[in-house]
Amino acid sequence: MGTKGPPPELQEIELSPPARPLRADASRNREKLVEIAGIVFAQHGGDASLENIARQAGVGIGTLYRHFPTREHLVEVVYRREVEALCAAADELAQHNAPDVALAEWMQRFVDYIAAKRGMANSLRILFDANSDVFANTAGMVTGALRGLVAAAIADGSIRSDIDSSDVLQALSGIYSSPDTPDWRERSRRIVSLLMDGLRWGAAKPRS
Amino acid sequence: MGTKGPPPELQEIELSPPARPLRADASRNREKLVEIAGIVFAQHGGDASLENIARQAGVGIGTLYRHFPTREHLVEVVYRREVEALCAAADELAQHNAPDVALAEWMQRFVDYIAAKRGMANSLRILFDANSDVFANTAGMVTGALRGLVAAAIADGSIRSDIDSSDVLQALSGIYSSPDTPDWRERSRRIVSLLMDGLRWGAAKPRS
DNA sequence: GAACTAATCGGAGGCTCCTCCGTTTATGAA
DNA sequence: TTCATAAACGGAGGAGCCTCCGATTAGTTC
Numbered sequence: 081m082g083t084k085g086p087p088p089e090l091q092e093i094e095l096s097p098p099a100r101p102l103r104a105d106a107s108r109n110r111e112k113l114v115e116i117a118g119i120v121f122a123q124h125g126g127d128a129s130l131e132n133i134a135r136q137a138g139v140g141i142g143t144l145y146r147h148f149p150t151r152e153h154l155v156e157v158v159y160r161r162e163v164e165a166l167c168a169a170a171d172e173l174a175q176h177n178a179p180d181v182a183l184a185e186w187m188q189r190f191v192d193y194i195a196a197k198r199g200m201a202n203s204l205r206i207l208f209d210a211n212s213d214v215f216a217n218t219a220g221m222v223t224g225a226l227r228g229l230v231a232a233a234i235a236d237g238s239i240r241s242d243i244d245s246s247d248v249l250q251a252l253s254g255i256y257s258s259p260d261t262p263d264w265r266e267r268s269r270r271i272v273s274l275l276m277d278g279l280r281w282g283a284a285k286p287r288s
Numbered sequence: 289m290g291t292k293g294p295p296p297e298l299q300e301i302e303l304s305p306p307a308r309p310l311r312a313d314a315s316r317n318r319e320k321l322v323e324i325a326g327i328v329f330a331q332h333g334g335d336a337s338l339e340n341i342a343r344q345a346g347v348g349i350g351t352l353y354r355h356f357p358t359r360e361h362l363v364e365v366v367y368r369r370e371v372e373a374l375c376a377a378a379d380e381l382a383q384h385n386a387p388d389v390a391l392a393e394w395m396q397r398f399v400d401y402i403a404a405k406r407g408m409a410n411s412l413r414i415l416f417d418a419n420s421d422v423f424a425n426t427a428g429m430v431t432g433a434l435r436g437l438v439a440a441a442i443a444d445g446s447i448r449s450d451i452d453s454s455d456v457l458q459a460l461s462g463i464y465s466s467p468d469t470p471d472w473r474e475r476s477r478r479i480v481s482l483l484m485d486g487l488r489w490g491a492a493k494p495r496s
Numbered sequence: 497g498a499a500c501t502a503a504t505c506g507g508a509g510g511c512t513c514c515t516c517c518g519t520t521t522a523t524g525a526a
Numbered sequence: 527t528t529c530a531t532a533a534a535c536g537g538a539g540g541a542g543c544c545t546c547c548g549a550t551t552a553g554t555t556c
Contacts, residue, residue, distance in 0.1 A: 103522060106534055129512060140536025145514065202410075243482060244475075251479045254462020267452075271459045274451060278486025311552055314504060337542060348506030353544065 110147050112137045118158045125199025126155060155203045156218055163207060163218055166193055170225035179233035184276045186229055187248075190222075191255050191268045208253060223249060237284030239276075251275055318355050320345045326366045333407025334363060363411045364426050371415060371426055374401055378433035388446035391437040392484045395456075398430075399463050399476045416461065431457060445492030447484075459483055 102110070116137040120128045130151060134144040148154035169189060173182040197204055207218045223246060230245040252275070255268050310318070324345040328336045338359060342352040356362040377397060381390040405412055415426045431454060438453040460483070463476050 103533065105522070109534085130514090131512060134536090141512095141514080142516085142536045143534070146534075149514095151513095240485075243478065247475055247478050247482065250475065251459065251462050251482060254459050267455055267458065270451065270455050274455065274459060274483065274486040276486070277448075277489035278482040278484070281485035281489055311503065313552070317505085338544090339542060342506090349542095349544080350506045350546085351504075354504075357544095359543095 106147075109137065109139050109143055113139065113144055113147060113154070114157055117154050121155070121158060121200065126151070126197075126201075126203030127199070130154070152203060152206045152215070155200070156207055156215055159197075159200075159204065159207065160218055162193070163221060166190065167221040167225040170229055174229060174232060178238065179229070179236040180238035180276070180280065183229040183233050183239070183279075184272065186225070187252060187272045187275070188269065190252060191272060192265075194255070195264060195268065205253065208249065233279075239279040240282045241284070242282075243279065248275070248279070314355075317345065317347050317351055321347065321352055321355060321362070322365050325362050329363070329366060329408065334359070334405075334409075334411030335407070338362070360411060360414045360423070363408070364415055364423055367405075367412065367415065368426055370401070371429060374398065375429040375433040378437055382437060382440060386446065387437070387441035387444040388484070388488065391441050391447070391487075392480065394433070394437055395460060395480045395483070396477065398460065399480060400473075402463070403472060403476065413461065416457065441487075447487040448490045449492070450490075451487065456483070456487070 101107075113133065117128075117133050120133050120136065130144055131141050133154075134141045137144070144154075148157070166189065170182075170186050173186050176182075177185065194201065194204060207215055208222050209215070209219055226249055227245040230239070230243075230248060233239040234241045252272075255271055261267070309315075321341065325341050328341050328344065338352055339349050341362075342349045345352070352362075356365070374397065378390075378394050381394050384390075385393065402409065402412060415423055416430050417423070417427055434457055435453040438447070438451075438456060441447040442449045460480075463479055469475070
């Protein structure tokens with residue numbers, strides 16, 4: 081568990097920019113925007129009006145766009161914390177479970193997280209898409225977490241070795257297509273286990 | 289009216305509306321819109337400006353929206369033919385292959401079709417989403433095609449029986465998340481085969 | 497062929513998106 | 527404190543989305 085002290089690694093790009101520490105008013109506005117955005121997104125989903133968010137935060141639309149060039153930038157900042165937690169859970173799972181079980185469980189949590197964000201699916205998607213270099217940070221965390229789990233399971237021999245962890249991520253992403261049906265959760269469970277079984281197929285150490 | 293009157297209930301909603309046969313000018317405009325939309329979508333992707341399409345078709349934006357209440361309605365009409373062909377291929381595949389092979393091959397074609405429509409992914413998605421009742425027609429064809437293939441493979445014992453064909457469709461849909469990377473096609477092949485292996489896991493008649 | 501009417505046409509209007517850039521201001525140096 | 531200026535502010539503007547509804551017109555009836 082971690083009495084370790086401050087996290088040593090990569091720093092928050094957002095909170096400590098390279099040059100100057102961000103002017104006081106700018107920093108205030110930025111924070112206000114994130115706060116309001118969190119509320120508005122939760123209420124109206126990821127398609128909420130940005131002009132409305134800016135208005136409620138008491139700044140001009142231009143200010144919002146300068147801080148967050150795209151809607152997704154804003155989404156990322158709003159949800160980064162939660163995604164970080166999700167990824168951190170991967171380590172913990174790995175410590176307390178067999179590799180393939182840890183993998184399965186994490187996938188389910190991942191999927192549950194998406195489900196919790198119903199309307200946000202489209203905006204969140206980009207956070208998990210390793211191809212958008214803007215979000216290398218967040219996307220990287222997710223990919224990293226998954227990569228670790230997959231690697232461990234492969235090393236353990238409980239899943240096949242001819243698969244890439246990014247394939248798994250992409251396959252997973254199909255799940256959040258329509259998180260609106262009543263049986264969504266059960267369905268997602270079935271799909272996750274379908275995927276897991278696909279992964280176990282041809283594993284060195286069948287069945288765990 | 290003389291003859292037996294219009295056919296029973298569920299006919300092509302689009303081509304032969306319930307009451308009248310669509311006024312001549314309206315029909316002309318509608319056709320022109322579909323034609324232009326096909327071209328524009330192909331050029332600019334599914335996010336192309338509808339006002340632009342209307343303009344090029346020589347009609348007002350209001351006319352476009354009356355014929356096609358949403359962007360997706362237009363997309364559906366434009367691509368219905370192709371989707372029909374895709375679904376028709378399912379029968380043919382089923383006749384010439386082992387059930388599980390037919391299923392695998394059709395999934396690949398499905399995925400390839402999506403890939404061919406790069407920019408359209410988001411708009412096309414709705415065509416395959418059984419939950420949108422507006423597109424019951426097209427979505428139904430896809431679901432139907434897949435259901436048939438899955439049922440045959442289950443009956444044959446070559447895939448597991450505890451899975452629903454709509455689960456498979458949803459799992460597949462993850463594939464068109466990012467059809468923009470160079471290795472997209474190989475990746476999609478890997479994922480399809482991953483899914484297939486998941487389906488084969490625990491089948492009555494393992495390996496085919 | 498003319499009048500009638502139901503259906504179509506099509507653009508104005510309200511809203512949002514995102515960009516651009518002139519104006520205002522926080523901040524560090526004198 | 528005052529000043530200079532880099533940086534932030536914020537709204538106008540061009541474009542698109544979709545809705546609404548008065549003007550227009552194709553079909554039908556007499």
